[in-house]
Amino acid sequence: MEGSWSWEQKTLISELIQGMDLAKQLKQNLCAKSSPETRDFLVQRILSSYEKALLILKWSGSMGQPHQPLGVATGMCVPESPISINESPRSDDFERGLKDHQDLRDSSKKRKTLPRWTDQVRVSSENGLEGPQDDGYSWRKYGQKDILGAKYPRSYYRCTFRNTQSCWSTKQVQRSDDDPYLFEITYRGTHTCSQASNSVPPPTSPEKQDQKPNNHNVIPQQQQFEHSNPKFPSNLRVITEDLEHRQVVESPFSFPSTSYGCMKSEDSFTPLVLDTETFTGGFSQSFISPATPESNYYTLSPFQMNNPAAFHNVQRSESEHTEIVSANTSATNSPIPELDFPLDPVDIDPNFPFDTPGFFS
């Protein structure tokens, strides 16, 4: 860590360097015989790099002094959102978050402010209908409620260490009406308790991760479906939610399916749902997409993809679990911060490389 350089500066530089590298690659590809898909892929990555650089600039410009992230400061948690690694991108949310933490009793207000994302988990039949298994975190059930129009009640869980470590992560588990083996799990907030850091696996390069796909609990045919079905990634979407106006904007985008062939992740395609809520809700917390058996279906923000810590979090080993991924859906809440400049689909670039060596060095 270069002492005097802030995280955002380094990130910005890294983005720009990466963009340059990619441009060079593109140049070489233009000379060599490369597929249009490859070129397209490179172009997208370049655009993504520069878009993110712009984002960083914008945030740093609008926020003044960067905040030291809680996670970095305490070592207790993992960056929740890409920007939040060292940053609290949106001061209003940051402040609201703080306020929430101060006003512990006013939990209802947290409904709005904590980052939220949804995973869908299919349990294997041998697990019965008891619900998704342990996701590596300790949860305590604090409520159950019948939901209008839903066959099954919704269960509410919160982190066991809520009181002792002020960890405000919660989750809701809702069984699908149509498929009893399918659970929709909505996470709110991320773990700031010791579980968060403990759950981080030893760093592994994306390449290695590729070779070791998270298939421990994936039913083969489904895994195969994900890998082979070109429609799979195209189902993904970015949902942007303007928290200020409570307006949900969906920005459907499709991955160039062939472009994925350029990615090493082809062998172990990890469905990525770009949860841009991480931009807004979780800047004061670590955004760990709870890599759980319940969430083989990962949600990542584009920055998380760049964030080794966050990335490793979502890549945690789940060998002890048996749930499989629900591959055909991607219901994910994805609020995004307000931006003065338009974000086109490439902003949230699903192709954004995980393998950016030295990005955070």
Place this chain on the structure above:
DNA sequence: GAGATTTGACCCTT
């Protein structure tokens, strides 16, 4: 007895 779960009531959001 400590911790987890259940469940009805309360409160907040829409």
Place this chain on the structure above:
DNA sequence: AAGGGTCAAATCTC
């Protein structure tokens, strides 16, 4: 006002 989310007392489990 309705529905959803949380609280907290009662109950259960180890």
